[in-house]
Amino acid sequence: MSNQTIPLDAETKAIEMPDDHRDELRLWLRLLTCSTLIEGEVRRRLRDRFDVTLPRFDLMAQLDKVPGGMTLSDLSKRMMVSNGNLTSLVDRLVASGHIERRVSATDRRAQIIKLTPAGRTEFRTMAAEHEAWIAEIFGGLTQKEHKDLMRLLAKTKLSARNAIMGVAP
Amino acid sequence: MSNQTIPLDAETKAIEMPDDHRDELRLWLRLLTCSTLIEGEVRRRLRDRFDVTLPRFDLMAQLDKVPGGMTLSDLSKRMMVSNGNLTSLVDRLVASGHIERRVSATDRRAQIIKLTPAGRTEFRTMAAEHEAWIAEIFGGLTQKEHKDLMRLLAKTKLSARNAIMGVAP
DNA sequence: CACAATTATTTTAAGCATAAAATAATTGCA
């Protein structure tokens, strides 16, 4: 009996799921749903509370880390967005008084941009609230779950990187 | 001795981390990184292999589930994007021959859109490869890790929903 | 030194996304 059930199961599998990747797809969709859900809420709150978009917030977050400011190229590498993207984003943040640009003293092609004092103050206020929102959103997880999720996501990231870049980086 | 260390620790904590939410922030950034990394790779492959964008792929995926097609409003609810967004997206997919639109027989305001036979065939080819990509990307996780991550993301989603909508849905 | 290659940034063209206003058709109800 058991010597029949084994090939039968294998065949059934082969017919019903010629190459079953639906579980991975479900996992990906769940990850994406979480991410989209949270990101959307963050965008909404940033807009409602501070009338700021996420890209502007992200840009200011990068500048806040480096008091002396940095060039557009540095910023584009850190933010992992295209150079052209930053041009207009920076323009708008300069117009609203959050950041300032000046031509580099040593390289006339380059511009150093940095937060204005007002921009820094406003960013810090927003960042503090933002942190509290995130804590609230993840508040339903226990410390252990938090830790486990952290580890599993680290492993997911590695797995994805391997698939993307090939096994050798 | 122990009756002194307890208040001291509490005070130290209060000074160093007036409200420490940095761990949650790290968790969120890791989740976002994973999601962005994978989504970017999927976009890249869809473009390189099939010259299609993710929004177009997503739209066709929805239509593939419902052979009879659906209205723009239904589609916008399913895809969770704005109605206005779909207008141009649908226009382009009609222009490329992937989908077709016809005015509803019962409601002259509404349009039913559905995949053309060619659109369906092309989508199925893309979807099969897409599934394999995802399986490859998550291939570094064991079955147990897969299962654990699934569960933790489900819990994260619930936690986020509670934070977003308040405890009562 | 000259000039080719590189680097920093901007511009352009196209697509995706939203919110809000406009248009058009249907439905409910007095």
Added chain:
DNA sequence: TGCAATTATTTTATGCTTAAAATAATTGTG
């Protein structure tokens, strides 16, 4: 029936995003 409210879609204005081409300055090398 008539007309107000609702529903389906499109349009408009704005912003984010990219890739690719253009512009401008610097650097390395013969």
